[in-house]
Amino acid sequence: MGELVGVVGMTTIVWFRQDLRVADNPALTAAAAQGPVLPVFILDDDARPKRWRIGGAGRWWLHHSLQALQSRLPSLVLLQGDPGDVIAALAKRTNAAAVYWNRAYEPWAVEQEPLIAARLEAHGVEARSFGGSLLNEPEDLVSGKGQPYTVFSAYWRAARQRVVHDPLAPPTLSLLDTSGLGDRLDDWNLRPTQPNWASRWEKFWQPGEQGAEARLDAFVTDAIHGYAELRNRPDRAHTSRLSPHLHWGETTPRQILARIARAGIPNAPDVDKFLSEIGWREFAYHVLYHHPQFADQHWRKGFDAYPYRTDPDALRAWRQGRTGYPFVDAGMRQLWQTGWMHNRARMAAASFLVKHLRIDWRVGEAWFWDTLVDADLANNAMGWQWIAGSGTDAAPYFRIFNPVTQGQKFDPAGVYIRRWCPELAQLPDGDIHAPFDAPPTVLLAAGVELGVTYPWPIVAHKSARDAALAGFEAVKRANATQR
Numbered sequence: 001m002g003e004l005v006g007v008v009g010m011t012t013i014v015w016f017r018q019d020l021r022v023a024d025n026p027a028l029t030a031a032a033a034q035g036p037v038l039p040v041f042i043l044d045d046d047a048r049p050k051r052w053r054i055g056g057a058g059r060w061w062l063h064h065s066l067q068a069l070q071s072r073l074p075s076l077v078l079l080q081g082d083p084g085d086v087i088a089a090l091a092k093r094t095n096a097a098a099v100y101w102n103r104a105y106e107p108w109a110v111e112q113e114p115l116i117a118a119r120l121e122a123h124g125v126e127a128r129s130f131g132g133s134l135l136n137e138p139e140d141l142v143s144g145k146g147q148p149y150t151v152f153s154a155y156w157r158a159a160r161q162r163v164v165h166d167p168l169a170p171p172t173l174s175l176l177d178t179s180g181l182g183d184r185l186d187d188w189n190l191r192p193t194q195p196n197w198a199s200r201w202e203k204f205w206q207p208g209e210q211g212a213e214a215r216l217d218a219f220v221t222d223a224i225h226g227y228a229e230l231r232n233r234p235d236r237a238h239t240s241r242l243s244p245h246l247h248w249g250e251t252t253p254r255q256i257l258a259r260i261a262r263a264g265i266p267n268a269p270d271v272d273k274f275l276s277e278i279g280w281r282e283f284a285y286h287v288l289y290h291h292p293q294f295a296d297q298h299w300r301k302g303f304d305a306y307p308y309r310t311d312p313d314a315l316r317a318w319r320q321g322r323t324g325y326p327f328v329d330a331g332m333r334q335l336w337q338t339g340w341m342h343n344r345a346r347m348a349a350a351s352f353l354v355k356h357l358r359i360d361w362r363v364g365e366a367w368f369w370d371t372l373v374d375a376d377l378a379n380n381a382m383g384w385q386w387i388a389g390s391g392t393d394a395a396p397y398f399r400i401f402n403p404v405t406q407g408q409k410f411d412p413a414g415v416y417i418r419r420w421c422p423e424l425a426q427l428p429d430g431d432i433h434a435p436f437d438a439p440p441t442v443l444l445a446a447g448v449e450l451g452v453t454y455p456w457p458i459v460a461h462k463s464a465r466d467a468a469l470a471g472f473e474a475v476k477r478a479n480a481t482q483r
Contacts (some may be wrong), residue, residue, distance in 0.1 A: 004304055005342040007370075011097055012036070012099070013099040016041040030100055038075070055370035061207050062190055068209060068211070073175065073177070077181045080188070101128075101131035106377050107292035117129070135162075135282055139289075155279070225270060226343075233410055234331070234342035234345050235410075243340075295381040300390045309358045309359060319367060321333035327404070327406050328352045329406075329420070339373035356459050361388040389472075398472065428442065
C-alpha cells in the first residue's frame with residue numbers, strides 16, 4: 001500500500017470525509033501523484049447544525065470504518081474541531097503545500113468548502129476538491145430549461161445518457177510519519193457503552209472498505225438474481241445492504257456498476273431495477289444540493305398547513321415496535337437490533353407514523369438519523385417526504401399503507417414477523433399479521449395474550465385513515481384560501 005517517510009517533497013494533506021476508502025478515491029490518487037501524503041479525518045460535530053450531528057448508530061459505524069481505514073493507512077491522523085481551523089493549523093504545522101479532498105453535499109459541507117479553500121490559498125496552500133461519491137455531480141445535469149431536475153424519471157433518463165468512467169485503482173502511496181499527531185480512535189468514544197445497545201451489530205455488519213467489497217461480491221453473486229421481483233420481500237435476502245458502505249464512501253457507485261458489469265448478469269430487469277435504486281440515491285443528492293432546506297422543510301409548501309399531532313405515548317410505542325401491528329413492529333425492532341431496516345418495512349413504518357399517528361415526518365426522520373447505520377441526509381429526507389406526500393416525486397397523499405395488508409403481501413408466511421416479534425411466532429400464517437382479529441382459542445394456543453405479551457393496536461386502521469384524509473382536506477382548504 002505504501003511506506004512511511006519523513007517530510008520530503010511536496011506534502012499533500014488528504015482530508016477524508018465520507019470517502020473512507022483507498023480505491024477509487026480521486027483526491028487520494030491525485031495527492032499520491034504529487035509526493036508524500038498526510039491523510040486526516042476530522043470529527044466535525046461542532047461545525048454541523050446540532051440536529052445533524054452524527055447519530056448514535058452512525059458513530060458506531062464510523063468507529064469501525066476508521067479502524068479499518070487505519071489498518072490500510074496507518075498514518076491516518078484523527079483530529080476534532082471545525083475543519084477550517086483544523087486544516088489550516090495542520091497545514092501550517094506540517095508545511096504542507098496542498099490540501100485535497102472529495103466533495104460532500106450536505107448543506108453545511110457545501111458552505112464550508114469554498115471558505116476553507118479561500119483560507120488555504122490566502123496562505124499559499126493549494127486547495128482542490130474532487131467528485132468522488134456520485135456518478136454525476138449535482139451541477140452536471142440540468143433540464144432542457146437549464147434548471148435542476150425535480151422529477152426522478154426525467155433525471156434518471158438524462159443520467160443514463162452520460163458516460164460512467166472506470167473506477168480508479170488503489171494508488172501507490174508515500175505516507176508521512178505522523179507519530180505524535182492526532183487523537184486515539186478509542187478516545188473519541190464513538191461506540192456505546194452504558195448500555196452497549198450495539199453489542200450484536202458486528203454479527204450483521206463489517207464496516208470498512210473490505211467489508212464493502214465482500215458485501216458487493218455477495219450481492220452480485222447471489223442476491224441480485226430475482227432482485228426486480230423480490231427486493232420488496234423482507235423475508236427474503238434480496239437486497240444489497242450496501243447503503244451504509246455507500247454513505248461512508250467505503251465503496252462508490254462507479255465500483256458497484258463496474259462489478260455488476262464484470263459479473264455479466266443475464267437478467268436485465270434485475271440489473272436495471274438495482275441501477276435505478278442507485279439513481280434514486282443520486283437524485284436525492286441532486287435535490288438536496290440545489291434545495292438545501294429539503295431535509296427540514298416541506299418541498300410542497302402547502303403541507304405546512306397539515307395538522308400534525310404531538311403524541312409522546314404513540315411515538316414511544318412506534319419507536320419500540322409496540323404499535324400492535326406486527327409488520328410495523330418487526331421493522332422497528334429490526335432497526336433497533338441491527339441498525340438497519342428493510343426498505344419495504346421502512347415505508348410501512350414511516351407511513352404508519354405520518355398517516356396513522358399523524359406525527360410530523362421530521363420526528364421520524366430524526367429517529368432514523370440516530371438509529372440507522374446508513375443514516376444519510378439526502379436519502380433520509382427523500383424517503384420521508386415521499387411517504388408524507390410533500391416531496392418531489394412524492395407518493396400521492398391519499399395513499400395510506402394498510403399495515404396488515406402490507407405484511408400479508410410482502411411477508412406472506414410471517415417469516416419476517418416471527419424473526420423480530422418472537423412472541424407471535426406460534427400464531428398461524430393467517431393470523432400473524434392481525435393477532436387482534438384472531439380467535440381467542442388461536443391466541444391461547446399460541447401463547448399470545450393481547451395487552452400483556454403483545455399490545456393491542458394503538459390506533460384502528462380505518463379511523464386513522466379517515467383522520468389522515470381529513471388532515472389532507474384541511475391542507476387543500478388552506479391552500480385554496482391563500483390563492
